[in-house]
Amino acid sequence: MAHPKIGNMAPAFTLKNQNGEKVSLKDFRDKANVLLYFYPKALTPGCTTQACALRDIPAELKARDCVVLGVSPDPEAKLQRFIDKHELNFDLLSDEDHAIADKYGVWGMKKFMGKEFMGLIRTSFIIGKDGRLKVILDKFKTKTHHEDVLAALDELAKA
Numbered sequence: 252m253a254h255p256k257i258g259n260m261a262p263a264f265t266l267k268n269q270n271g272e273k274v275s276l277k278d279f280r281d282k283a284n285v286l287l288y289f290y291p292k293a294l295t296p297g298c299t300t301q302a303c304a305l306r307d308i309p310a311e312l313k314a315r316d317c318v319v320l321g322v323s324p325d326p327e328a329k330l331q332r333f334i335d336k337h338e339l340n341f342d343l344l345s346d347e348d349h350a351i352a353d354k355y356g357v358w359g360m361k362k363f364m365g366k367e368f369m370g371l372i373r374t375s376f377i378i379g380k381d382g383r384l385k386v387i388l389d390k391f392k393t394k395t396h397h398e399d400v401l402a403a404l405d406e407l408a409k410a
Contacts, residue, residue, distance in 0.1 A: 254389075257384050259384055261382060262276075266345060269343050274344055284378065285320060285376075287322065288320070289371055292325055296372075298370070301396050302333070305400070319341035324346055372389075386407065
């Protein structure tokens with residue numbers, strides 16, 4: 252599957268967060284930029300590294316008028332455990348049937364330890380206040396993802 256095109260309206264979604272509350276992309280329209288980051292599985296090493304790095308830069312994100320939404324195929328209860336264990340300060344959204352991952356082109360064939368399987372491909376999207384897709388980050392290290400996000404937001408601010 253292909254990613255949506257930069258400049259087009261980002262695919263709409265409504266998903267439940269860790270508390271079972273519905274969160275929609277339209278909730279942020281004209282209010283904030285959105286970092287929509289897809290990660291494979293809560294409470295795993297790479298996903299924890301990525302989430303904690305974002306947790307640790309709230310002032311930098313706020314200065315760039317950006318909210319963070321993490322999306323995985325995990326159920327709501329597991330997302331709550333992830334937030335509680337690592338004191339995450341942003342919503343995690345449950346996409347158990349990977350319908351939204353499909354819309355964003357991030358559900359596909361993966362290889363791990365010699366096995367091939369369908370799964371979530373770690374990818375981040377920056378969506379502007381206008382609802383349009385501004386940036387796609389799909390080649391990054393989990394340890395430096397937050398730095399790549401801030402650099403991309405800074406570039407957008409210059410445009």
